Amino acid sequence: MSTYVEARDVAAAVAAMADGARPVAGGTDLVVGARHGKAPLPESIVGIHRIPGLDGISVADGVVRIGALTSHAAILSSPELASATAGLLDASAIVGSHATRANGTLGGNVMNASPAMDTGAPLLCHDASVVLTGPGGTRRVGLAELWTGPGKTSASPDELMEAVELPLPPEGAGSAYVRLQYRRQMEIAVVGAAAYVEVSDGAVSAARVAITALTPVICRVPGSEEALVGRRLGSNDSVSGENPAVWTQTTEIGDAIHAAGQAAAAAATPISDVRASAGYRTAMAAVVTRRAVTAALTRATGGSVTVPASDWSER
Amino acid sequence: MSIDITLTVNGVSHPLAVDPHASLLHTVRDQVGLTGSKEGCDDSECGACMMLIDGRPVNACSYLAVQADGAEVTTVEGLADGNDLTPLQRAFLEKGGVQCGFCTPGMLISATALLRDHPRPTEDQIRIALSGNLCRCTGYDGIVAAVAAAAEQG
Structure with a gap:
């Protein structure tokens, strides 16, 4: 009963x-x-829905x-x-x-x-x-x-x-979450990644990266974080938040973003299910991690990233 | 065990005894007798059952009736004033937003919630808001055009 x-x-x-x-x-x-x-x-x-x-x-x-x-x-x-x-x-x-x-x-x-x-x-x-x-x-x-x-x-x-x-994050911090999705709404993450960065004096002073639908429990990726901390943003990079393409160029920060993505793929132990195979999820772990880090860095340096960042990074 | 609740649907209070597991959708259809809201998928994918609870869009198939005790519930029957349709309902007729009609009650509720929060939505905002409401007839264009036209009329 x-x-x-x-x-x-x-x-x-x-x-x-x-x-x-x-x-x-x-x-x-x-x-x-x-x-x-x-x-x-x-x-x-x-029912707890009306607890003041x-x-x-x-x-x-x-x-x-x-x-x-x-x-x-x-x-x-x-x-x-x-x-x-x-x-x-x-x-x-x-x-x-x-x-x-x-x-x-x-x-x-x-x-x-x-x-x-x-x-x-x-x-x-x-x-x-x-x-x-x-x-x-x-x-x-x-x-x-x-x-x-x-x-x-x-x-x-x-x-x-x-x-x-x-x-409460300090000035110069930025965060973003990006998922791989087959449609924009009514969807569950195929894979996802989030990044939080702090930028001071033109370099990444703190970084945290976490991955979604890639491990039995959502977890941080220390290898991605180590790849980012201490890396300098070029003088052009820090004012180019409107143009995320710069982050993927061969610069110190571009290389670091690439390494962060590789570390996320290395940390992934995904399942195969109706939404994606384990191999595809692992390959895409690097992509969503790069996108999340790029969006977080863009926000941290005053650039505009519209919500949701998943749409922004696919545009 | 039945729980005594008061469900206010479209401004009318209904004292009811409901099973704790009964959905709001079945309670409104079977006990209140308002059958405008439809059961499609019965697991929050299709939006045919959508109602407003205190103004919030809800998939009523997956909401416990006991949780709506004392709340204001609005169904598609509560939108028009007698035969006087809302601008949104008239726009659905004028723009070809209705074919078989099964999704229409949920579409109207969903779009009503959108227009209350965003009186001048972009086409993208309309499509995002209605993405939880499936239509298998219209191809959506007539529905999106209807919501845009209703917004134009303010």
Whole structure:
């Protein structure tokens, strides 16, 4: 016999989850998955979609906080996130359809732990953590420690994800997420990559790169990051953000971008499925990584990259 | 176990007892009796079931009715004022945006949400917004032209 309660606060949700209920917010994974035949609906469900304070975006004390119930549509219309975490907007802009984006939440996307989720790689590049609250209190867990396998997290079944938190990037930072897609909407990443870079004094001072749908868990690629850090942007490059072709030329930064792509392909251990073969995914890992790094560098140096960067890099 | 909810559909309140697993689509079609919204794929691919919940476009086949308790639901039946069609509905007729009609309720709801957020959409914005609504008859051009024409009329 199936049951449902609607939680009015975090404590009520946690209590229901401790009794075995599964949380539902937008329903775009849990309910759609059941309709799709992936897994039946849980017998016991707790609605968390109207818990006050679990949605919304704030920036304070150098921390960007995005509530678990924040929809992709809300992420897309946030001026704070547009400047601080453009790579996250690249991802939210291409999740499902506009109905998916109006109802699907960031919390659901992150906690479903799909290796193909669009928001995962940009959040990982932004060094994000999740805030988990259970019967024993609240703790923060980095995404690399949260995702333990396809569809699996280290959160206990009675812990509710309250928010994503990430450090407010400094001036001179830029991020981007690019996926390979057969169509622009209603699509799941064939492969994807995100990049976060900081540029100071004409060189890359920090770099983080993560890959999507290429490993059992979305993960950083240290080899790509090492290829980029310390590399100088030529004097022409730094003012040529409108012309990304320059990044692919044989320059110090062009060579570094190429090496970052090769490192991503070397780190890939993809599956073959209906969307692509493992070999194709591995080959394309280099391409999407180059595109993501190029878009992030362009943004970091003041150039314009429209959201979503996937469309920008295919133009 | 049934859950008592109040569903407000097109401004009318309906006290209902629903199964926790019942979809909003089946509840509105079978218990409220409004059959304009269609079941196509039943897993959020086709958009034929689309409704607005508090103004948000939702694939009602994949949304639990219990979650819509107390919310304002709008279906295609709620767009026109009696026989007085909205500019968008008239444009669908004038531009050949309707053939078999099965996708039309979802298309109208989806486009209504688009025009509320973007009163002057580009053709690309129209095509992006309607990409979750499948049509197997029109080839989409008449539908896109209808949305653009409705936007022109403001």
